[in-house]
Amino acid sequence: MGVEKTPNLILVYDIVDDRKRAKIADICLDYGLDRIQFSAFVGWLIPSKQKELMIKIKRTLGKSPGNVQLVPICAEDWQKRKIIDQREQR
Amino acid sequence: MGVEKTPNLILVYDIVDDRKRAKIADICLDYGLDRIQFSAFVGWLIPSKQKELMIKIKRTLGKSPGNVQLVPICAEDWQKRKIIDQREQR
Known part of the structure; x- marks a missing residue:
């Protein structure tokens, strides 16, 4: 693993075919992207x-x-992102 | 409808509950966002x-x-986005 860098892109997809979607997810991971x-x-x-x-x-x-869609994101915008993250309560 | 502005944000979600997801989609649309x-x-x-x-x-x-996740996107980055868009072939 290299040094962690601030992300400079977000990639989002709608893909109907399950097999192709799984393959494309693998490609994204191969390029070092994180699945958020x-x-x-x-x-x-x-x-x-x-x-x-x-x-x-x-x-x-x-x-x-x-x-x-792949959208570049500059460091300034990345810092300003807002996140809601709630896990399943058990 | 107002003047079309270059988007300055992308909002993505993973929401388990169908009813809540639909409600939240409606809220996003109420705020004038486009569903891509x-x-x-x-x-x-x-x-x-x-x-x-x-x-x-x-x-x-x-x-x-x-x-x-709501990520602000500056105009420069928006211009540089890359899109693949393929419809169902009939």
């Missing part, structure tokens, strides 16, 4: 790697329906 | 409204499990 929700990842990638990741996702998706 | 995916919205809100929205979401969620 079922269909949302954050991480740090230089622009050329962001482009490469989106190309791989598109190739994996093939002709299946899906919407994938 | 099943569990992702974008829109333009001043910081005080962003805070207010998260307070309403937290109140609506109650003690139910869920993860909600």
